[in-house]
Amino acid sequence: MRGGFARPVISLQHALALLLLVALSGCSLFSTQAPAPIVEAPVGVSETEPIASEPEMASAPEIASEPAETPEAKPAPKKPRPAPIRRRRPAPPPPVPASAPTPPPPAPLVQTHTIDRGSFRTLLDSEVQKTDGKVVGRAVDMVAGPGGKPQEVVVNLQGFMGVGDRKANYPWSAVHINTQAKTPAITLALTPAQLQIPDRPKSGAPQPGTSEASPTRLPMLDANVERANGAKVGRVVDVLIGGSADPLAVVLDVSGTLEKRRTIAADWSALHFVTKNNALEAQLEMSDQQIDASPAYANDQPVRTVSPAAAPAAPAVPARGDQ
Template sequence: MTGGFPRPVISLPHAFALLVLVALSGCSLFRPYQTPAPIVEATVAVSAPENLASGPEAASAPEPASAPQPPEPKPAPKKPHLTIIRRPKPVPPPPVPASAPVAPTPAPLVQTHTLERGTFRTLLDSEVQKPDGKVVGRAVDMVAGPGGKPQEVVVNLQGFMGVGDRKADFPWSAVRINTQAKTPAITLALTPAQLQIPDRPKAGAPQPGTSEASPTRLPLLDADVERANGAKVGRVVDVLIGGGADPLAVVLDVSGTLEKRRTIAADWSALHFVTKNNALEAQLEMSDQQIDASPAYANDQPVRAVSPAAAGPAAPAAPAAPARGAQ
């Protein structure tokens, strides 16, 4: 067919080369746009030519070597910080006023006299023997006369197997005391005639040693000891006798009605023997406070015989305190 526009003819090699060019041009489209660097005109300064005819420069003198610097001192180590705890000061006690009177030392209520064991014997139930050493009975009482002087010893004479026992009075002048333990305490220094066992008293007749107190006789065992005003102090339960057959003290039962039994030893010299109501009686001026202050009597301990303390001189009066506010 003829006529119209002519049709270009492209060969295959040319088409492949065209595609490659298109691809390369497309890759440049994805690059970021970069601002072109400004054009700076460089100005070169031309220095004047140096004077070539000038002589060489003199060399500078070498600098002197500097002295070696001492080493820097090491800083001292820091001390640990100690926390100071301040304790409150104790509050001082209030001062004692100079005008306060000094309390006097209280006087003792009783005086004591120590009796060592082995220097005395007890009267009640002590064995009584004859000079030949034969035991004839046991002491059960002592009879005191005016002024408290011992008059008689009452002995319970032994019978056969306890049958026929009876009491007999012997003069105190015949009593000898043995202070050694585990021996008969009393020896009767009498003649054989005087040591004859008395006949049994007839029925209804008063037996020796059982008579009541009279103006001249006072059986001590179970006798009440009172004060001068009639108040009871205690009851005699025993008598302590020294080696010279002299009474040293009496043992008093001072227990109350509802209290535990308590005994004390009262010094013989503290007793007063007076006739009252037509009978001889023993008195002891000791208050309840003095009795409470007396040491207790014990069979296995040294005895402390008590007596009322002598009244000392009156204590001087304390100086009067100055009036409050006085200068």
């Protein structure tokens, strides 16, 4: 017997048994199912039936690997942001109300008619001539009869150097109007005998140049025009005569006592001639509002004559049946 440590004695049988145990334990870790035996088809069989394979067992779900932890980085300091400015939305506009139907314009208070200045002449202070062209005087008045028909023209006959002037009345039927400017406005188509003024008028005949009204005569110049109720409308200061010797309008002074003078041209057809207090007078139914609404008369402007507007007709009321 030699010196040293004693060797353990392991027999060959013990070593093989240990290897077999290790091999069996390692195979059980990978598969628990034994492989299916291979069955060989018998010789002489042409078709083989498929062998149903056993269902495979579901494999265990894989566990997601956790991400590796990284050292946390320090966040950068955030800059302070200004608070957002909130603008108020403007309030919506109120709904537009439904437009009401436009009311009709009010009815005019007066009716107007424009006349051309080249179609008439003014009566007051117009030159009067004979048919031979000789000027004998100037017109100072016109006498109207019932219904407003002109009857006479009153002429201031010229004397010698202003001495011996006198007024004379001539029939309106002898009056001719010249509408051309810068010419005598009135031409008297009278015989030499008619131009002579009698020294004494006949009995019952009006005095030459008289300005007094009678039941059948109304001198127009300076006559007052009133309403039917007696209220004064204005004073006649002139008469506009058309080319056919028919009066077109009267110029009325409608200014008050303390007001600046204001004149209007009233249409001749709007006048009503009535006998009142044993005298012929002219009436005009125009209210103060209608007079104020009338355009003013001016010598250098177009002439617009006025007349009262017709009142709107009242709606017809159906007659009630007898009950």
